[in-house]
Amino acid sequence: MNYIPNISFAIALFIGIGFFVMNVLKLVRNIKLGKEVDRSDRKTQRWKNMARVALGQSKMVSRPIAGFLHVIVYVGFIIINIEVLEIIIDGLFGTHRIFQPLLGNSIYGFLIGTFEILAFLVLVAVIIFWLRRNIVQIKRFMSKEMKGWPKSDGNLILYFEIVLMSLFILMNATDHSFQEAGFGNPISQFVAPWFSEYSLETLSSIEHIAWWAHIIGILIFLNYLYYSKHLHILLAFPNTYFANLQPKGQFNNLSSVTKEVRMMMDPDADPYAMPEEGLEEEIPEKFGASDVTDLNWVQLLNAYTCTECGRCTSSCPANMTGKELSPRAIMMKTRDRLEEVGRNIDTNKGAFKDDGKQLLNDYITPEELWACTSCNACVEECPIDIDPLSIIMDMRRFLVMEQSAAPQELNMMMTNIENNGAPWQYNQQDRLNWKDE
Amino acid sequence: MNVPTMAEMLSQGKSPEVLFWVGAAGSYDDRAKKITRAFVKLLHKANVDFAVLGTEESSTGDAAKRAGNEFLFQMQAISNIEILNSYEVKTIVCTDPHSFNTLKNEYPELGGNYKVYHHTQFIKKLVQEGRLDIKKSLKGKKVTYHDPCYLGRGNGVYESPRDIIRKLGVNLKEMKQHKNRALCCGAGGAQMFKDAEKGDKEINILRTEQALETNAEIIATGCPYCNTMMTDGVKFHEKESQIIVKDIAELIAEADNL
Numbered sequence: 296m297n298y299i300p301n302i303s304f305a306i307a308l309f310i311g312i313g314f315f316v317m318n319v320l321k322l323v324r325n326i327k328l329g330k331e332v333d334r335s336d337r338k339t340q341r342w343k344n345m346a347r348v349a350l351g352q353s354k355m356v357s358r359p360i361a362g363f364l365h366v367i368v369y370v371g372f373i374i375i376n377i378e379v380l381e382i383i384i385d386g387l388f389g390t391h392r393i394f395q396p397l398l399g400n401s402i403y404g405f406l407i408g409t410f411e412i413l414a415f416l417v418l419v420a421v422i423i424f425w426l427r428r429n430i431v432q433i434k435r436f437m438s439k440e441m442k443g444w445p446k447s448d449g450n451l452i453l454y455f456e457i458v459l460m461s462l463f464i465l466m467n468a469t470d471h472s473f474q475e476a477g478f479g480n481p482i483s484q485f486v487a488p489w490f491s492e493y494s495l496e497t498l499s500s501i502e503h504i505a506w507w508a509h510i511i512g513i514l515i516f517l518n519y520l521y522y523s524k525h526l527h528i529l530l531a532f533p534n535t536y537f538a539n540l541q542p543k544g545q546f547n548n549l550s551s552v553t554k555e556v557r558m559m560m561d562p563d564a565d566p567y568a569m570p571e572e573g574l575e576e577e578i579p580e581k582f583g584a585s586d587v588t589d590l591n592w593v594q595l596l597n598a599y600t601c602t603e604c605g606r607c608t609s610s611c612p613a614n615m616t617g618k619e620l621s622p623r624a625i626m627m628k629t630r631d632r633l634e635e636v637g638r639n640i641d642t643n644k645g646a647f648k649d650d651g652k653q654l655l656n657d658y659i660t661p662e663e664l665w666a667c668t669s670c671n672a673c674v675e676e677c678p679i680d681i682d683p684l685s686i687i688m689d690m691r692r693f694l695v696m697e698q699s700a701a702p703q704e705l706n707m708m709m710t711n712i713e714n715n716g717a718p719w720q721y722n723q724q725d726r727l728n729w730k731d732e
Numbered sequence: 733m734n735v736p737t738m739a740e741m742l743s744q745g746k747s748p749e750v751l752f753w754v755g756a757a758g759s760y761d762d763r764a765k766k767i768t769r770a771f772v773k774l775l776h777k778a779n780v781d782f783a784v785l786g787t788e789e790s791s792t793g794d795a796a797k798r799a800g801n802e803f804l805f806q807m808q809a810i811s812n813i814e815i816l817n818s819y820e821v822k823t824i825v826c827t828d829p830h831s832f833n834t835l836k837n838e839y840p841e842l843g844g845n846y847k848v849y850h851h852t853q854f855i856k857k858l859v860q861e862g863r864l865d866i867k868k869s870l871k872g873k874k875v876t877y878h879d880p881c882y883l884g885r886g887n888g889v890y891e892s893p894r895d896i897i898r899k900l901g902v903n904l905k906e907m908k909q910h911k912n913r914a915l916c917c918g919a920g921g922a923q924m925f926k927d928a929e930k931g932d933k934e935i936n937i938l939r940t941e942q943a944l945e946t947n948a949e950i951i952a953t954g955c956p957y958c959n960t961m962m963t964d965g966v967k968f969h970e971k972e973s974q975i976i977v978k979d980i981a982e983l984i985a986e987a988d989n990l
Binding site: 555 | 733735754758768772786791805881887888913915926927931933939
């Protein structure tokens with residue numbers, strides 16, 4: 296017996312999955328470059344949030360057209376992947392449609408028939424997606440951060456899906472015995488006649504090529520994920536699980552600041568106290584974020600999860616009125632910088648070597664940060680609970696607390712709060728004047 | 733107006749049911765002071781035992797926090813909490829969603845635990861308890877409601893303001909962006925205190941256009957800053973004769989000729 300196909304298949308599978316696992320490990324390492332933040336609480340609520348938002352796609356459908364099409368692709372993707380299980384077994388053991396005798400013709404036919412219909416629907420949905428991006432030119436796909444690679448990335452993903460779905464149908468259409476049996480081929484039966492002129496041998500070769508191309512395509516696509524915005528198909532799940540569950544209006548209180556403020560306000564504290572003998576003087580923590588490593592790991596996970604759909608940007612009041620800020624660009628720039636830091640670590644044998652760059656200024660400008668109204672529209676819009684606002688706020692904190700680089704009017708506002716307890720220059724003694732006016 | 737302070741109450745050995753946190757805008761801004769007084773009239777009408785901090789009140793630090801100055805915020809918060817706790821304050825009501833949000837969500841971790849209401853929630857509660865009734869004085873009038881970000885998206889309060897507006901008998905017209913999809917007025921995140929960054933339009937003007945599209949005669953708000961932004965937007969479009977901007981507290985007080 297000829298074992299070459301089996302062995303080749305096993306090797307392809309091993310390389311494909313092995314390479315993917317390597318990249319996932321790198322991804323996890325990069326995310327762990329972020330600061331600690333505790334999201335281990337309220338597990339039941341977290342599972343529910345993941346079930347509703349990621350699994351249930353509850354936020355996708357707020358925009359009905361894109362939402363509906365996305366649900367088709369999503370359901371199709373998950374269900375058609377059951378077929379991959381059969382492909383792997385067939386490939387490894389040299390069987391042909393191993394589930395057919397096991398499940399019986401009617402169940403098997405029903406399953407494959409369902410896959411075919413879903414594959415066809417996915418094909419249609421993906422073509423509409425392509426039209427929306429390239430012909431209809433929906434505004435949120437045309438923003439300046441979507442030029443170049445992000446645009447090609449979006450299209451490449453669609454081409455991948457078109458090819459994979461077509462190969463699946465083609466594979467079934469050219470499977471002579473499968474077509475003869477006449478079950479489970481609701482779509483491929485219309486494709487099969489295109490090949491009626493071919494000999495059985497040629498048909499069988501086409502089927503083989505389609506089968507191989509399909510599984511190799513899937514393995515390539517799996518490995519493409521790490522390099523693309525498409526990681527959301529995996530990361531949407533942890534991202535929604537670890538999402539912030541507090542009211543959106545609540546911003547975190549920096550505990551490092553609380554420590555200092557309490558010390559400052561403690562009348563018994565000795566401002567000239569020397570650190571105790573034997574204790575190293577504590578290195579003061581950096582306030583706010585100027586680089587990706589100052590952000591927490593959930594914010595970094597957010598950056599990898601973003602699939603650049605742009606719903607955030609299209610609902611951002613600053614962006615809608617022509618300001619430089621785009622919440623999507625905040626996420627994309629955070630990921631770009633994080634990957635740069637990751638590559639730096641790779642080339643320097645595991646230790647980051649200062650490259651004279653940081654997230655602030657080199658990627659995200661103060662102008663973007665100061666355009667935000669903190670209205671939470673971007674956070675509300677994100678179909679998978681990404682929080683661009685928290686990154687904006689952490690970077691503002693760095694600008695103000697480490698660099699005193701707030702816009703002049705804000706400095707005046709803060710001076711007023713310090714001096715007279717109001718953002719304007721009014722005397723605190725006049726606070727109750729309104730009652731007699 | 734009779735507005736007792738916590739200090740006066742304490743000297744009489746009394747502790748009021750609720751503290752009215754007036755906020756900087758409500759204390760100093762001429763337009764917002766009208767909202768403050770309207771709300772006090774409602775508190776009087778409903779016989780609410782309340783007090784204010786008066787000259788002991790200071791900025792919540794909210795604007796400083798959103799501007800990125802966590803130090804100043806926590807200084808303000810910790811000293812405010814000291815005062816609030818010394819008066820053993822249990823319940824607070826605010827006419828400003830920004831104070832409401834920070835007192836309710838950001839003060840607890842720093843030692844300030846209070847039951848905090850936005851005034852629209854508090855008015856609704858008074859109505860439910862039968863302590864206040866709302867006259868149907870605006871029957872059929874077209875009114876649109878602008879959701880303040882820190883009340884709506886920030887804290888999920890969408891219905892209380894709408895419930896009490898409807899009690900005025902109005903014809904509530906929603907803007908195309910409303911509730912969790914509402915467009916910001918442009919004042920949040922400390923933008924109130926600075927010029928907008930370079931762009932092609934002011935946010936408040938865009939939001940006012942959405943309000944004008946409803947053909948409403950009144951824009952109802954629940955935030956002194958939104959009120960300013962929307963009022964400016966109406967002026968920009970020279971529509972002052974067609975549409976007015978009022979806080980919900982003002983609409984309800986006026987309904988009763990208070």
